[in-house]
Amino acid sequence: MSDPMRPRASLRTAVVWEVLQDALDRRVKATGRESLDVLDTGGGSGNFAVPVARLGHRVTVVDPSPNALFALERRAAEADVADRVRGVQGDAHGLFDVVERGGHDVVLCQGVLEYVDDPAEGVRNAVAALRPGGVLSLLAAGLxxxxxxxxxxxxxxxxxxxxxxxxxxxxxxxxxxxxFTAEQLTGLVEGAGLRVGAVHGVRVFADLVPGVLVDTEPGALDALLKLEAAAAELPSFHAVATQLHVLGEAGGA
Structure with missing residues (x-):
């Protein structure tokens, strides 16, 4: 399935979306359930939650901003997935004041660790929300x-x-x-008890390329997307990526 957030926004999200889709597909096969329970911590207005819900999964978004949750509700309704998206006000520190422990197949913690007081606690809480065999999608700003x-x-x-x-x-x-560096993020994931399944560099080139080139040069967007995808898994490019994505996998079923 193609990135639902094309065209220009896909430069910022394509790599993460492809990795996330693959992780969701693998969990569907592993669990035998077509609909998974997904938790999006700090999910804001639903940039990922709504596309995930469109795949048929149930998504709970936890965010401290009432305005973001209102935008989420509107976006979910427009996408006809309001019955599969639930927004609750809260944050990573008090996560279990609003959601249950161990009740989710996949947890998204994307753009959160940069802002919390204790990143290690943020990751531990995200991991504690996972079911056995669950997957953590962690995205953070790269140094x-x-x-x-x-x-x-x-x-x-x-x-x-x-x-x-x-x-x-x-x-x-x-x-x-x-x-963060890639080493810091993988250390946080492993320290919380997960196995690191993959590390990807995100926006390795996209933020450095003049926007006018991408907008006006025929085929430039697709070519840049392919370049981003090719470089994302190469450790040598993680050190210059604008963001870093780590996929953590829990043991068990």
């Missing part, structure tokens, strides 16, 4: 991509600061609270 972007923009001092900052921030004006 190397930010360093490269600042350097290419001529902000060499900021690039240097991000490189040495414990949180990977390039200065007080940096809107991102925290960034």
């Amino acid at each position: 190397g991509g930010a360093v490269l972007a600042r350097a290419l923009a001529g902000h060499f001092t900021e690039a240097h600061q991000a490189l040495g900052d414990p949180d990977g921030r390039w200065g007080e004006g940096d809107p991102m609270p925290r960034r």
Whole structure:
């Protein structure tokens, strides 16, 4: 199935969506159930939740923003999946105030760890929400991509600061609270008791290519998407990706 978020947005989501779709398909086969229970922590307005629901799965979105949950409800209704999408207000820290432990086949924790006070706790909570054999989809901002972007923009001092900052921030004006290396993310996943199934670099090239080129050059978008997909699994490109995606797999059934 093609990425439901084409055309331009697919540059930011295509790799993650393909990996997620494959993980969902494998869980369907493993469980023998066509409809899985999916938890999307920090899922906002449903960029992933609604497409997942369109595949026939039940999705619970936990997000602290009432406005995001309202947008989620509207988007789910427009996609005719309102009966399979549930939004609840909450956050990663108090996750089990609003959802049950061990009740989900797949948990999405995408764009969350950058903002929580304790990333390790955030991952542990996400893992605790999984059923045996479940899958965690973890997406977070990559340190190397930010360093490269600042350097290419001529902000060499900021690039240097991000490189040495414990949180990977390039200065007080940096809107991102925290960034990670692939090693840090896989360490968090393994520390929470999961096996790392795959690591992908996301937006390796997309943020560096001028938008006008992608918009006007015939075939450029498809070619760039193929390039992103080809580079995503290569460890040598993880160090310069804007985001990093880790797939964690729980033991058991």
